[in-house]
Amino acid sequence: MRTTLFSLAFISLCVASPLVSVDSRHNVDDTTILNFALTLEHLENAFYHGALAKYNAEAFKKAGFPRHTRARFAEIAAHEKTHVEFLTAALGESATKPCQYSFPHTDPKSFAALSQILEGVGTSAYTGAARFISNKDYLTAAASVLATEARHASWVSSAVNKVAGWSGAFDVPLGLNEVYTLAAPFITSCPPTNPPLPVKAFPPLIFTSKPVPGHxxxxxxxxxxxxxxxxxxxxxxxxxxxxxxxxxxxxxxxxxxxxxxxxxxxxxxxxxxxxxxxxxxxxxxxxxxxxxxx
Structure with missing residues (x-):
């Protein structure tokens, strides 16, 4: 059975939160939510551009992927870069800057597997954060980004990793702390001038064996x-x-x-x-x- 346990695979990366944070029950305004989204977009932007610089077309071919796969990932990378630019422009001088990152992929296959995880988390992050946005224009823009992230997630799951492009009739909305807990292991350091975010990372949940439904x-x-x-x-x-x-x-x-x-x-x-x-x-x-x- 193809069951992946994220917490076991990446438990060695869990470190103290590199972001300055504040209590998650306060200071959640539109600027904060947009900076939270920008934090995630910076991470995805670094993830895709770093991997594509590391793995050329021949590496994807040797990994067994069709010829067009890397080019499609390049399109996703371009989307993430555009998301960063869009949110940065909207926030102006208040925009958070990119951090330093470390991603545990060693070849195109492990990169594609991690892409599926990150795109799913990104989709759940935008879904969960929507309730905090009061400005309707911002909400519409966030919904547009959410739709694109969901398309990314579906394509990576189905066309690349050959599994279903959805989990059911509904997606999971995740809270700010839940999303940050999943993102924090990939962030090694951040500029000290970045604005604080209302997030904290929970300790990892560890199962001693891979969970199997009904067992x-x-x-x-x-x-x-x-x-x-x-x-x-x-x-x-x-x-x-x-x-x-x-x-x-x-x-x-x-x-x-x-x-x-x-x-x-x-x-x-x-x-x-x-x-x-x-x-x-x-x-x-x-x-x-x-x-x-x-």
Whole structure:
């Protein structure tokens, strides 16, 4: 079964937050949200342009990709650069500057796998942040970027990685802290003059084995001072809470596509006040008949 566990793959990269941050419940205005979006666009811009400078057309060919694949990724890179320029122009002197990054890809295949993760996170980030935007023009612009990011995600998943280009009828909206937790491992340092963002990174959620729908898996212990009681699986607009019993959970049946998991101290809410660790990104790929792909 093709199940990818993001937190295990990149746990070695989790470091202290390199961004200056403030309490996530305050100072969330349109400028802050646009700078949060620009932070993510800077990251994606660096990711694509760095990889394309590293892997030429011959490298993509040797990896087994069709001839057009690298050229399409170059188009995505151009889109991300345009997003950076657009948001920078909108913010003017308030615009956050790019950081320094480190991405754990070693060849075109691992680059494409990570692209699928990042595009999915970007789509969920814009979806979740929309509720904070009050200016309707900004909201329309953000929706336009969101649509393009979703097209990127779908193309990378289906045309490149040969899995479904969607996870179901709805995408997952992620909160600011949840998104930053997933982005922070790739950010090594930032300019000290960058404006502070209302974000914090949660500790990583670690499973001792790859979660499989319908099967049990173990969860690494959370701090004794604030132990987790449940794992919540974000799938579409739903949050499925599963109790942790003796360090184990039963992964829900029917999970499909990209699913985010967090450890919580509540069996009813997964919010900034109740999340203990995560999100972890889980990919449960299924064929057109709904069967998990081996």
């Amino acid at each position: 049990a898996t173990s969860v690494e212990k959370t701090p004794a001072t604030s132990p987790a009681t449940h794992v919540s699986f974000f799938t579409g607009l739903d949050k499925i809470f599963v109790p942790i019993t003796n360090g184990q959970i039963l992964v829900p049946e029917g999970l499909s596509g990209t699913v985010y998991a967090v450890a919580t101290k509540s069996g009813e809410e997964a919010t900034d006040d109740t999340i203990i660790a995560g999100p972890a990104v889980l990919l449960f790929e299924r064929d057109s008949r709904g069967h998990l792909i081996d």
